[in-house]
Each structure stands twice: as structure tokens, then as C-alpha cells.
Amino acid sequence: MEGTAVAVCEILKYLIIHWKCETAGVSKGTLLEGQLVISIEALNSKHQTNTLHCVTTIASAGSIYGGLVLEKFLKEIQSTLPGFSAKLPWTSEEASSSQDISGVAPFQMTFEVHEKPRILMTNSLMIKDFLHKIVMVHPKIRFNFNVRVNGILSTELFGAKNEPTLNLSNGMALVVNYQHYVRAKSGTTEFFCSRIHPVLGPPVVLFIPDDVAGVDLLGELILTPAAALCPCPKVFSNQLNRISSVSIFLYGPSGLPLISPSREQPPTTVLKDTFCFIDWKKYHLCVVPNLDLNLDRDLVLPDVSYRVECSKEDQSQNMDPQGQTLLLFFFVDFHSGFQVQQMELWGVHTLLTTHLSTILMESHSVVQDSIEAAVDQALEQHHQAVKAHQKLQASLSVAVNSIMSIVTGSTSSSFRKSCFQALQAADTQEFGTKLHKSFHEIMQYRFLHHGSCEVKQQLLPEKNDAEQSTEDAHENSSLEFLAGTSRQVTNKRLKKGRLRHGVEDTRAFHSARAPSPSEAAPRPAEPTVTSLTPSRASPGSGLEDALWLQEVSNLSEWLSPDPGP
Amino acid sequence: MAFAPVGPEASFFAAVDQHRASLLAALRGGGAERAGGGPRPASSSQVLASIENVIRDIITSLARNEAPAITIDDRSSWENMKFEDSVGLQMVSHCTTRKIKSDSPKSVKNFALILKILSMIYKLVQSNTYTTKRDIYYTDSQLFGNQTVVDSIVTDVSCMLKVPRRSLHILSTSKGLIAGNLRYIEEDGTKVYCSCTTAVAVSSNIQGIWNLITDAKFLLIVEKDATFQRLLDDNFCSRMSPCVIVTDWENGVRFMNGCGLFRPVVCIVQFFPQSVPVFYHLKLKGKGVPDLNTRLLVKKLWDVFHVPIFTLVDADPHGIEIMCIYKYGSMSMSFEAHNLTVPAIRWLGLLPSDIKRLNIPKDALIPLTKRDQMKLDSILKRPYVTCQPFWRREMEIMADSKMKAEIQALTFLSSDYLSRVYLPNKLKFGGWI
Numbered sequence: 001m002e003g004t005a006v007a008v009c010e011i012l013k014y015l016i017i018h019w020k021c022e023t024a025g026v027s028k029g030t031l032l033e034g035q036l037v038i039s040i041e042a043l044n045s046k047h048q049t050n051t052l053h054c055v056t057t058i059a060s061a062g063s064i065y066g067g068l069v070l071e072k073f074l075k076e077i078q079s080t081l082p083g084f085s086a087k088l089p090w091t092s093e094e095a096s097s098s099q100d101i102s103g104v105a106p107f108q109m110t111f112e113v114h115e116k117p118r119i120l121m122t123n124s125l126m127i128k129d130f131l132h133k134i135v136m137v138h139p140k141i142r143f144n145f146n147v148r149v150n151g152i153l154s155t156e157l158f159g160a161k162n163e164p165t166l167n168l169s170n171g172m173a174l175v176v177n178y179q180h181y182v183r184a185k186s187g188t189t190e191f192f193c194s195r196i197h198p199v200l201g202p203p204v205v206l207f208i209p210d211d212v213a214g215v216d217l218l219g220e221l222i223l224t225p226a227a228a229l230c231p232c233p234k235v236f237s238n239q240l241n242r243i244s245s246v247s248i249f250l251y252g253p254s255g256l257p258l259i260s261p262s263r264e265q266p267p268t269t270v271l272k273d274t275f276c277f278i279d280w281k282k283y284h285l286c287v288v289p290n291l292d293l294n295l296d297r298d299l300v301l302p303d304v305s306y307r308v309e310c311s312k313e314d315q316s317q318n319m320d321p322q323g324q325t326l327l328l329f330f331f332v333d334f335h336s337g338f339q340v341q342q343m344e345l346w347g348v349h350t351l352l353t354t355h356l357s358t359i360l361m362e363s364h365s366v367v368q369d370s371i372e373a374a375v376d377q378a379l380e381q382h383h384q385a386v387k388a389h390q391k392l393q394a395s396l397s398v399a400v401n402s403i404m405s406i407v408t409g410s411t412s413s414s415f416r417k418s419c420f421q422a423l424q425a426a427d428t429q430e431f432g433t434k435l436h437k438s439f440h441e442i443m444q445y446r447f448l449h450h451g452s453c454e455v456k457q458q459l460l461p462e463k464n465d466a467e468q469s470t471e472d473a474h475e476n477s478s479l480e481f482l483a484g485t486s487r488q489v490t491n492k493r494l495k496k497g498r499l500r501h502g503v504e505d506t507r508a509f510h511s512a513r514a515p516s517p518s519e520a521a522p523r524p525a526e527p528t529v530t531s532l533t534p535s536r537a538s539p540g541s542g543l544e545d546a547l548w549l550q551e552v553s554n555l556s557e558w559l560s561p562d563p564g565p
Numbered sequence: 566m567a568f569a570p571v572g573p574e575a576s577f578f579a580a581v582d583q584h585r586a587s588l589l590a591a592l593r594g595g596g597a598e599r600a601g602g603g604p605r606p607a608s609s610s611q612v613l614a615s616i617e618n619v620i621r622d623i624i625t626s627l628a629r630n631e632a633p634a635i636t637i638d639d640r641s642s643w644e645n646m647k648f649e650d651s652v653g654l655q656m657v658s659h660c661t662t663r664k665i666k667s668d669s670p671k672s673v674k675n676f677a678l679i680l681k682i683l684s685m686i687y688k689l690v691q692s693n694t695y696t697t698k699r700d701i702y703y704t705d706s707q708l709f710g711n712q713t714v715v716d717s718i719v720t721d722v723s724c725m726l727k728v729p730r731r732s733l734h735i736l737s738t739s740k741g742l743i744a745g746n747l748r749y750i751e752e753d754g755t756k757v758y759c760s761c762t763t764a765v766a767v768s769s770n771i772q773g774i775w776n777l778i779t780d781a782k783f784l785l786i787v788e789k790d791a792t793f794q795r796l797l798d799d800n801f802c803s804r805m806s807p808c809v810i811v812t813d814w815e816n817g818v819r820f821m822n823g824c825g826l827f828r829p830v831v832c833i834v835q836f837f838p839q840s841v842p843v844f845y846h847l848k849l850k851g852k853g854v855p856d857l858n859t860r861l862l863v864k865k866l867w868d869v870f871h872v873p874i875f876t877l878v879d880a881d882p883h884g885i886e887i888m889c890i891y892k893y894g895s896m897s898m899s900f901e902a903h904n905l906t907v908p909a910i911r912w913l914g915l916l917p918s919d920i921k922r923l924n925i926p927k928d929a930l931i932p933l934t935k936r937d938q939m940k941l942d943s944i945l946k947r948p949y950v951t952c953q954p955f956w957r958r959e960m961e962i963m964a965d966s967k968m969k970a971e972i973q974a975l976t977f978l979s980s981d982y983l984s985r986v987y988l989p990n991k992l993k994f995g996g997w998i
Contacts, residue, residue, distance in 0.1 A: 388670065392670075392673065394674075394677075394708075395673045395674045395677040396673075398680065398681050398708065399667065401681075401684075402677070402680035402683065402684035403624070405688070406616060406683065406684050406687050407620065409687065409691065410613075410617060410687075412613070412614075412617060418621055418624075419621065419624050422621075422624045422625055422627070422628040423624060423627065423628055424628075438628070439667070442627065442630065442632050442633075442668060
């Protein structure tokens with residue numbers, strides 16, 4: 001990881017851990033909510049050619065940093081970033097004495113560094129990915145990321161406040177909008193269930209090998225894996241879906257990405273190898289590491305990625321080449337009988353970023369069981385969906401062929417004529433094509449769209465107090481809908497100066513093109529979803545999971561032999 | 566009849582003759598034959614037009630961007646049934662319907678299979694050829710899954726198009742056997758002579774048989790083919806001559822190793838594809854319903870001769886159910902009740918009251934299962950039971966005793982008690998209800 005990116009990420013990690021510890025005593029389990037601003041001001045260096053003098057500012061208003069001891073913070077950050085040459089001066093000493101209307105001092109810190117333009121661009125992309133990863137489990141934190149290069153400003157907002165989520169334990173909620181993980185297939189978006197349906201594996205306690213312990217932990221590390229297919233397996237297309245890739249996301253305590261602080265190590269090496277934990281052969285998946293991870297995209301970047309090689313069977317079955325992605329989330333949390341101290345969490349994070357593979361290997365068997373339990377369930381959904389798709393196609397084919405047989409075999413010209421006229425077909429061939437198309441469209445639309453997971457989720461019963469966060473989201477969404485105005489702009493993504501979701505912006509690194517009206521228009525409000533809090537004792541037992549399992553059950557019923565007409 | 570063996574003296578049948586006279590009187594009093602209802606044989610062009618209408622409706626729905634559905638009268642609800650003593654169970658004229666939707670995961674396959682069978686019927690009618698439900702199943706057994714799916718769809722299509730099964734050019738495989746004083750000519754000219762010692766398979770084309778001749782005093786429907794066979798072995802038909810006995814082997818358990826097991830049974834293997842060895846290891850479990858051709862034959866014999874018809878069934882809810890289907894029809898075939906039911910049928914045995922009357926040992930009895938009790942309760946609630954107080958009484962005896970008995974229970978009294986004592990006495994003294 002490069003200098004500025006490492007510094008920003010480590011500072012943010014420290015601040016969020018601090019924030020988490022501060023709020024844990026008050027309202028354990030609630031989602032962190034607040035806004036942080038990260039700004040990089042880069043100007044051509046007067047002393048070195050082709051170099052930018054970068055001033056990075058991290059700021060926030062409100063109570064995020066209540067109780068933060070600035071000297072201690074500075075000391076610990078500097079100890080974490082030994083090779084980091086920039087200073088971390090407080091530039092708002094005056095500001096600390098002036099309090100905002102809430103009575104809490106705003107926070108602001110600045111550091112400076114000289115970097116090549118290309119390095120700065122890479123750093124910016126890494127920071128963006130880091131921020132994106134955080135909001136995937138802390139949807140109520142908003143990051144405002146500004147980069148101004150020689151006066152040209154690029155602004156991007158990260159947040160997922162109004163997006164559908166699956167509540168996890170310990171104040172985290174996984175955003176389940178599939179568009180964060182894979183690109184939408186062109187032309188079929190309207191049929192999509194826009195969510196992933198993560199299945200949690202049973203939580204397992206991780207043992208720390210003696211030789212890597214280093215710190216005395218007064219608690220235990222617990223891994224909770226989650227698996228989901230993306231897009232939702234209920235999404236049908238003309239082609240069968242195959243699993244084409246595997247993406248693994250690693251999260252440590254406090255829902256922070258496990259990114260190595262080492263400047264030399266690329267960020268994807270915290271977990272080197274998953275072959276020890278998942279028997280890919282069991283799932284008939286031939287996976288090969290995918291090293292071609294492109295930071296410059298608007299998807300959240302996996303920590304580990306695999307490409308699934310296409311089998312001969314897949315090729316022969318006209319499988320969709322784009323396929324589905326198996327998403328795996330490893331949430332490693334730290335639990336203690338006492339209130340966890342900030343430095344303890346900081347130490348656990350450091351431990352995990354350097355020794356995750358070793359720690360997982362120590363509990364190899366239970367880790368594998370837990371991960372595979374989640375994957376088994378996720379793939380069961382996939383297999384059910386594939387079977388349902390095949391059955392639908394078979395029924396469609398039988399219906400169409402039977403009608404064609406009657407129409408083409410009829411000696412009644414008036415009957416044939418009326419059929420052709422109804423579908424506006426000139427001849428038998430065109431009639432057959434239109435018949436198949438009509439059937440396919442209607443059937444797919446009816447019970448793939450209307451039977452989608454989202455429709456059912458809108459019919460959820462009232463939520464309980466524990467789901468307050470979602471109620472808020474729902475309420476916001478409803479109000480926005482009623483007002484008919486633009487919603488709170490979240491997760492506005494700017495890529496290569498391309499304006500999305502109507503955010504005011506200028507370009508920084510790349511030449512910008514003027515946004516088209518359609519691109520500039522705010523998106524309609526996302527359907528808001530009830531989040532769920534699966535119990536640790538019974539993973540995947542939330543209401544959303546129940547609905548999803550109901551879907552799978554329906555599929556099973558649909559796949560089971562007919563009891564007879 | 567010249568071939569008729571010598572039976573008992575004429576006076577033996579006094580009660581039977583008297584019963585027949587009362588039946589004929591009732592017929593005359595009721596305006597001769599009941600008015601015809603239900604589906605009538607349809608011409609080929611009518612069947613083709615009906616199928617074309619179904620297809621046209623589907624295509625019109627598609628053109629309107631609506632998911633097509635096939636509408637069928639709902640024959641699963643008692644609310645759609647009416648009971649007439651002279652006909653049996655019939656569908657009400659404005660019954661509720663059920664839709665087989667194309668846009669429902671649960672019904673899309675059924676929707677497709679109905680279209681598949683419609684297309685097959687369309688071709689059969691066009692080419693004036695016939696097939697059996699079993700043949701249809703074997704055209705794509707993987708697609709249909711099992712035979713009952715085909716059976717059910719064929720019945721649905723018959724109801725939907727309002728034409729009898731035969732007009733669809735689908736024959737049901739005959740599972741019935743007949744013996745006794747009867748001869749007739751089949752549609753293709755084959756002369757069939759039933760005898761008192763050998764059984765003949767019931768024709769698959771009952772509508773086509775003609776020139777029926779019999780001197781039978783009565784017709785006995787036997788629930789089980791094993792009992793039927795035992796009666797033949799005991800020369801029951803000869804000793805009770807002239808009579809006709811019939812059975813429907815679907816209601817018994819039969820193991821067949823080729824056609825030879827039943828002596829000159831007409832081999833119906835011709836209805837099965839050569840490649841399917843179904844006939845050679847056929848095991849038809851009990852708990853079936855009377856097969857269509859046997860019902861049609863019984864109905865035809867009644868319509869032509871008006872001879873008294875008696876049933877010999879197990880004294881259990883299933884036996885009563887079979888008898889009720891012969892007499893009053895079933896819900897699933899209620900749309901064709903006029904062509905199938907024979908309300909003149911009487912219950913000869915085995916009556917639950919016979920168990921006590923004959924001191925059948927308790928060892929020969931079987932406790933009613935929960936399923937039996939549920940079945941019995943359901944029969945007792947049916948509309949036709951109200952006009953059969955003696956039947957109700959027998960069923961209440963069964964319910965009170967919580968026991969059932971098979972016909973074979975009579976063998977505990979004597980091995981030939983059934984054919985030599987029980988049935989002759991019942992016939993002689995009018996022991997039917």
C-alpha cells in the first residue's frame with residue numbers, strides 16, 4: 001500500500017475503533033452513524049518536477065471523537081507507520097477551542113507528503129476502495145472523499161444509509177444490494193432481484209497459535225462466515241447461470257477491512273490461500289486465483305478473488321458466460337466478557353492483518369466446516385434455481401411445441417388464420433418464433449418478477465425495536481417517496497470524472513465529459529428493506545433469511561414431482 | 566340360451582325376479598329411462614373445434630400480454646356436486662372452476678402437459694386412430710412422471726371439452742373380467758362368448774359392442790379378482806346359472822406371469838407397446854377405483870337388460886366406496902355420471918351386520934385404521950347416504966365395532982361357504998340392501 005493510502009486507512013481504522021469503543025459503552029450493537037471528510041489537495045511541487053505536494057485532511061464534525069486523547073493518538077499512529085515520513089500536525093488547535101453548536105469540538109487533522117501523480121491516483125483508488133469496504137458493513141457512516149489536483153476537484157460520497165442491509169451482530173450490517181459486488185447484466189436489470197441473500201455459517205472460535213500470540217487477549221476471536229450468490233440465484237435469463245468467480249471479503253473487529261499496513265505488501269495478501277478451508281472440488285468448481293483486480297472500478301474490491309474455469313458441461317449447456325459470483329465474507333470479531341478496550345482491538349487488528357492465515361489454519365477443521373456450511377446453503381439455492389430454470393424451460397418448450405403441433409396440423413384455415421393474426425405473424429415460422437417469445441416473456445415476467453424476493457420483503461411485518469436502524473431507513477425512504485423529491489444522495493460514485501447520481505463535481509485526474517441528463521438525474525429511491533439480526537446461535541435465522549428460505553422451499557416444491565393435476 | 570348350464574330351480578330366483586319386477590316398475594314410474602345428460606359422444610369435427618377453441622384462447626391471451634390459463638370445472642368440491650337418486654353424483658350447472666395457470670411455478674408443468682395431451686388427441690382424432698392412457702404415458706414417461714398424471718389430465722380434458730373419453734380417441738386399458746351367461750359382438754365383428762368357467766377381459770370399446778345376449782337373472786360385481794376366481798373355481802356361475810359375474814382387477818392384487826395364469830383370458834397385451842413388459846410383471850395394488858370400461862359395461866348391461874345388479878365387496882370403507890362409485894359415481898367423473906352410474910345396484914355382501922349374524926370369528930376381523938375411520942366418516946357425510954338408511958345402519962355397525970372384514974373372512978366358516986352357502990342364501994332370500 002502506498003504512503004498516503006496507508007496513512008489514511010490506518011488513521012481511519014484508529015478513529016473508527018475509538019469511535020466504536022466509545023459508543024459500545026452507551027449503545028452496544030447499534031450502527032455507527034456520522035460523517036467523515038477526507039480531502040487531498042495536490043499541487044505541482046515547486047522543488048521537484050513531476051511531483052505533487054499533497055496535503056491530506058481528515059475531518060469530522062460532531063461527537064465522533066469524543067474522548068480522543070490527541071497526543072496518544074498521534075503517538076500510536078506514528079508507531080504504526082514507522083516508515084511514514086509525513087508529519088501529523090494538528091492544524092486546528094484554535095478550532096479545538098471553538099465548539100460547534102452541539103457542544104463538541106470538530107475534529108481535523110492534516111498531513112503532507114510529496115507523491116508522483118500516478119502514485120497519488122493509485123492511492124486515491126485504494127482509499128476509495130477502503131471507504132467502500134467500510135460502508136458495506138457500516139452503512140450509516142458517510143465518507144466525503146475529495147481530491148483536488150491543481151485546482152481540479154473530484155468528489156465522491158460513500159454511504160449506504162438507505163440501502164437494504166442484513167444486520168450482523170456487534171453493530172454491523174452488511175449491505176445486500178448486488179450492484180456493489182457485480183455489474184448489472186445489460187438489458188435484464190428490470191427482472192433482477194437486486195439483493196444478495198447471505199447465508200451465515202455457524203460462528204466458530206479461533207485459537208491463536210502460541211507462536212503468534214504476541215498479545216494477551218482477554219477474550220476470544222470468533223469467525224462468522226457468510227456466503228451468497230450474486231446476483232440473486234432467482235434471477236433467470238435465457239441462459240443458465242454458472243458460477244464464474246469467487247470473491248472473498250475479510251473483515252476484522254469493528255467491521256474494518258483487514259488490510260495489511262505494510263507498505264510492501266499488496267492489500268490482497270492477508271489471506272493467502274483458501275484452498276485449505278474450502279474444498280472447491282466438492283462444489284465442482286475449478287478455481288484459479290484472479291490477480292487481475294482492477295481498483296479503478298465502482299465495485300467493492302474483494303480481498304481474494306478467484307476465477308472459475310468453465311467446464312465442458314457448462315460450455316455444452318449454453319451457460320451464461322458472465323455467470324454468477326460466489327461472495328464469501330469472513331467476519332472475524334473479538335468478544336470479551338469485559339468492555340473491549342481500544343488498544344486491545346487495535347492489537348487484534350494488527351494480529352489479524354499479519355497472522356490471519358495462520359490463525360485460521362490453527363482451527364482449520366472447524367473453520368472449513370463453518371465456511372462450507374454457509375457455501376452449501378448458498379449453492380443449494382443456486383442448484384434449486386438452476387433446476388427450476390430447467391423445468392421452466394422444459395414446460396415452456398412442451399407448451400409451445402404442443403400449440404405449434406395443433407396449429408400447423410390443423411386443416412381449418414380460419415383457425416390458423418386467427419392464430420396468425422393474433423400474434424401478427426405472417427407465416428408458420430414467424431408464428432412459432434413469436435409464440436415462444438410471448439410465452440417466455442410473460443412467464444418470466446410474471447413469476448420471476450412478481451415472485452421476486454423484494455416484493456415479498458415489502459410485505460414484511462412490523463419490525464421490533466432491535467431493528468430500529470432499518471425502521472429509520474424505511475421511514476426516510478417513505479418520506480422521500482411521499483415528498484417526491486430527491487433523496488439523500490448516498491453512495492455517489494465518481495469514476496474518471498463521470499458524474500453519476502447528480503453529484504456536483506469537477507474532474508481531477510481525467511478529463512470529464514458533460515453528464516447526460518439521464519445520468520445526472522437522481523436515481524429513484526431504492527426499495528428499503530428490513531434488516532435482520534441473525535442470532536449467533538442460529539445463523540441465518542433472520543426474517544429475511546426465512547423469506548429467502550421460503551423462496552427456496554417454493555422452488556423445492558416446484559421441483560418436486562407433481563402430485564398430479 | 567343353448568350353452569347355459571342347468572342352474573337351480575326357477576323358484577330359487579323368486580326374490581331376484583321380484584326385485585327385478587320392482588326395478589322395472591320403478592323405471593316405468595320414473596318415466597322410463599332417465600333423461601340423458603352429461604357429455605354425449607361428439608363427432609370428430611366437434612372435438613377438433615373444441616381443441617382449437619382452447620388454443621385460440623391461449624393465443625389471444627398471449628397477444629394481450631396476459632398469461633394464458635386453462636379453465637376446468639372444479640370437481641374436487643362437494644359444493645359443485647348435486648345428488649339425484651336416479652342418476653347419482655352430478656356436477657351442478659354453474660359450478661366453480663379452477664385455473665391451470667401458465668405463470669405459476671406450481672401449475673406451469675401441468676399447463677404444458679394438458680397442451681401436450683391436447684395435441685396428441687388432436688392428431689388421434691384427425692387420423693381416426695385410438696390409443697390408451699398407458700400408451701400416452703409411454704410416449705414420454707420422463708415428461709409425465711407417472712401414469713396417474715396422464716390419467717388425471719385425460720379426465721380433466723374430457724371434462725373441459727365436455728366430451729366422453731372415447732370421443733377423445735383415448736381408450737382406458739380394461740382391467741375388468743367377466744364370466745357367465747353373456748355373449749356379444751365387438752365393434753370389429755369379434756364374437757365373444759363368456760362362459761361359466763372362464764373369464765373374458767372386458768372390452769376396451771364398450772360403446773362398440775352390440776348384439777348382447779343373456780338370460781342372466783342377475784349380475785354380480787365382485788370387488789376382488791381373487792374372490793372372482795374362487796367363484797369360478799367353485800362353479801358358482803354354473804350352479805347359480807343363469808347369471809353374470811364381473812370384477813375389476815384394479816381393486817385386487819394380481820400378479821401375472823403372462824396371459825396363462827387366467828385361463829382363456831383374452832390377452833390384452835396388444836394395447837401395450839411391444840417394448841414395454843408391463844403385462845408380464847403386473848402388480849396392481851388394491852385401493853383403486855373401478856375402471857371405466859367395467860363401469861361402462863355394467864351400465865350397458867343394466868341399460869340393455871335391466872337385470873338386478875348386486876355387489877360383493879369387503880365389509881370395509883374401501884369396499885363401500887367401490888360400491889358407491891358403481892352405484893352413484895365419483896366426483897372426478899361426475900361430469901359423465903349419466904353414462905356411468907347404475908343407481909339400481911344393491912349391496913349383497915359382505916354386510917357388517919353379517920359378521921355378527923354369522924358369528925365370524927374375531928380372528929378373521931381387522932381393526933379399522935384411522936384412515937378407514939376417516940373414509941367411513943366421509944362416506945357417511947355424502948348426500949346419497951341419506952336415501953340409503955340401511956346402508957347407513959351397516960356403516961354405523963362398522964363404526965361402532967371398529968372392525969372390518971374381508972370377503973375371505975367367510976372361509977373361516979368353511980372354505981366354500983361363500984359360493985355354496987352365503988351367496989345362494991342371500992340371492993334366494995333377498996339378502997341385499
